[in-house]
Amino acid sequence: MSVCVEFQPIGRRVDVQEHMTVLDAARLIVFQDQKIMTAPCGGRGQCGRCRIRLLEGTVNEPTESETKLLSADELNQGVRLACQTEVLGPVKIEIPPESLVGKQNLQLEGLDYEIEVEPASRRYVISTEAPAIHHPVSTWQQIVRELESEHNVENPTIDMELLRQEIPKEHGRQLTTVTLQDREIINRFDVFPAPRSLGLAVDLGTTKIAAFLVDLESGDTIGSEARMNPQIAYGEDLMSRLAYCRESASQSRQMQALVVDSLNKLLANLLSKTGAGIQQVEHAVIVGNSAMHHILVGLPVHALARSPYVPAATLPIEVKSRSLGLNLATGASVYFAPLIAGFVGGDHVAMIAASRIFECEGVTLGLDIGTNTEIVLAVEGRLTSCSCASGPAFEGAHIHHGMRAVEGAVSSTTWSEEEQKLHYRTIADAPALGLCGSGVIDAVASLAEARIVNHMGLFDRSRSEVRIDEKTGHPEYVIVPEEKSGTGHDITLTQKDIVAIQLAKAAISTGTRLLLSEAGLNKDDVDKIIIAGAFGSNINVESAVFLGLLPNVPLERFQNVGNAAGTGARLMLLSTRERQVAEKIAKTVGYLELAAHPKFSQTFAKALEFVGSHS
């Protein structure tokens, strides 16, 4: 039997089957372009967010969930949970302001502002009737008509694969949930209520792929997982991978398939943890550097792999996930953030979007430090970016005893002037196995502070602490003697290691200096320096400043924002408005090509020196 549910204060009515819950009834209503009620737990009686008050009519007795989540006072006043309340006759329901959905606001970790949740997709619940001779109208046609007449969707279209699927034979009336992106129907659920809508945000790095599973209604990140980029087997750096792709179309496809496979596995893991299904994942956003982007999208990489390193195209790209072999919901698409240049990719755009650099007053620098370091300079909202080939030294690669930042890595050192001795700490205080990036920087800074290494980066061979390697004749310094190390060998810092750090920090420093100089500014004009990226999170800023890797400005001007690229990807997934902002940024940001700058060599040569001072 069908009964009428009336919602106040919005004054909307809906006819539903007896025993339907008030929440499901509310899901049938779109008011001012939005659903009227929120249920973060998906209507399982767990979150207590869908409070309503019964004004008139008959409903079931309060359930166990309700007696747990509501006070006796509330229950006496007729307060109930919409997801637990079954209508047993015509009812009038009041939705209190806190249950009535305004715009959903959201704060992502690492951001100090809120965004409105307004993803690219939107769901509608449509009541359809089985086709019959006096009503020879297909389910799809009924859905299309209702979207046009009731929801003001102009000329809706249907994803071709979805349309090609057989609709199960129906009997009588039923409720179908459809998901639209723009005016295209991309997904359909015949069960009611439909399981919640999810999205996937990916930061596709050269070394690591980080994936986030996001609830597209509440905006909550319900899972995250990372794995190594499997392309590493074909080269640690971008250039070797691009070279491998250039050799043949099948090698390009192989590299593409490696990442697609990883993404499918990452998503499968995330889903199995939450009990959700692939058909719920209705959209994805991927941000990555230009090389990772081109390989995954399948764009030609020839121009990207040789000077002047030009991407085939920098515009934002949206494709059906199935066209890439990515397993999402039937009609789901994948959005690739726009690029800026060959070495300034979508991850940099995401970092700018998430860190809000474009809204900063005064002068702000943003650095995403890694094998390739992108720097953006914002002067009253005008942005210019550049790319510095900082190399893999900060990730512990090409360092004699280098290692990644895992248990046992020396992650920080200090020089004790009194004891004339270098102290170190390892991650998890485990026996030392090697030096990670922050440890290397600290060690070089400590030795420079101790004047064991001079401002040119050369060991002072007259110092007793400096040891000469018998085989190579090169000087080195023992950070951890063999008796204390976890490897049974000395852990040393070599002259070659120092040169690697010098080259890396000179590259970054040159970028910073030329960006500032092009804008007619110097380091003292910089009001704020934002450090992003995994390595940036662990860096000892004092040491980095001491070496000249970071500009010598007061420490309080530095701000660490963590994996801003990943946050930016989620931002673009959750808000089309934020996505548009990011697209505008990518179009308008200036690009400074360092290699073409007349002062590049001179600035770089000078930047090789250690600054050697905290002041």
Place this chain on the structure above:
Amino acid sequence: MSVCVEFQPIGRRVDVQEHMTVLDAARLIVFQDQKIMTAPCGGRGQCGRCRIRLLEGTVNEPTESETKLLSADELNQGVRLACQTEVLGPVKIEIPPESLVGKQNLQLEGLDYEIEVEPASRRYVISTEAPAIHHPVSTWQQIVRELESEHNVENPTIDMELLRQEIPKEHGRQLTTVTLQDREIINRFDVFPAPRSLGLAVDLGTTKIAAFLVDLESGDTIGSEARMNPQIAYGEDLMSRLAYCRESASQSRQMQALVVDSLNKLLANLLSKTGAGIQQVEHAVIVGNSAMHHILVGLPVHALARSPYVPAATLPIEVKSRSLGLNLATGASVYFAPLIAGFVGGDHVAMIAASRIFECEGVTLGLDIGTNTEIVLAVEGRLTSCSCASGPAFEGAHIHHGMRAVEGAVSSTTWSEEEQKLHYRTIADAPALGLCGSGVIDAVASLAEARIVNHMGLFDRSRSEVRIDEKTGHPEYVIVPEEKSGTGHDITLTQKDIVAIQLAKAAISTGTRLLLSEAGLNKDDVDKIIIAGAFGSNINVESAVFLGLLPNVPLERFQNVGNAAGTGARLMLLSTRERQVAEKIAKTVGYLELAAHPKFSQTFAKALEFVGSHS
């Protein structure tokens, strides 16, 4: 060397390389959203349409084409052909009004009105520069930027397959022509000027596939070709083919592939005749009945193949041609006209659009007669359609000596009351081989007129002309005696043939009557009857009226419009505005389900009788 060409009266200038033609210079200009000059022959000096006048400056001497196509007077006054005139220094050119493109208007055969040519695609010529270290911007990015800044295309996108193609390494400046559909770039030409833009219009019939190759700039149909629908091997009628498809997904794909293959061959033939290439074919429009549409698009046919015969979806569908295996330009799409119901397809929509029934004043009937006959009734612009299962008798099938309308077919007969004899004519006056549809109708009408067949369709066995078949015992009439036939046998009309015609004409007549009766009208209210379709073109209207196949109204109210479905397909290809009109028609036309009508059986039984009167 670069020189300036100024065009009057529009006051636009463009810098071009010396020796470029004035036509190519004009192609660089878009004025008021349009190209400024037309060149139907593609700039080969053949059509003489691109006349201009040289006001100032130096150009080459008139060419042979020009001395042929222009008068001495014209040449003296400085009149030239833009495609033959090379600029040798700065010049000022006047474009006379007839060469200046206004909206291009077009009349298609069969239509008594003109349309503006405004296809879904539009071309732009973009000047690009090879990427270099001081200008590290890809060709695509330059194109996108110029589309945004110079041509007001908001956020252009690029077809993924096009984007995945390697762009040949460039040197210096060059002119690239791109084709856009909406805001997507679907094609690119590196040669300048680019070959002309073509489109393909297809009327996909159960029996015949008709294809038209159309110039999307001038609107001219430059070729047409038809071939049998190869699915015929799997059943002459729709139902057998749908049944074959339902058996397995691979059989569905096989049926789809047969049509795709035919279309590719049709297009290849059309192209080879005109010397054009596949990359020029930038769009296609296909109209067809719901079954042909579903099989080609790959939609589920289960619901279409059983009562109540519901199409999976009736909305217009646009897909990339490559997704169907159709060989057109890289990013070209195929547009499928919307359907109305299970037996009222896109060909009917195209017929309504082309015949302008929706604009007719008063009461108009439109009939597309075939194996399935669609009828539309327009009352002051309000449309209602129905479908009649008229069967294949009109196409000569299931008629004892039936044949298609080819050489040797008896196509018309008359009864001479004086001679008491039936006269006949054959196509091309060849010796008679059988009866085609119009011949069968004429013959039945003649025999009814002669009262050899009574109003119930039964032979008068008392007449000496009526012969009894020895084997079956059924009566028959010899139309062509064996000594005069081309087969050496008698060509006869049998009692069974007459029943087939009775059933067919009763089906159509029932549709007409119920449509009129539902609108509260009768045949005398009908102001105009439009007959479409191949069979309709050949029919003897007087005989059809005499039998009651067509309503008994004055002959001058009948109008024959030929293959209106094919014309409608070209209309939708050439004009997005007309396409929108057609989509609106499909949405708003009412559908009368005859099988569900309470008076169907009664009306049908009555309609079996022959009217037997010309008055």
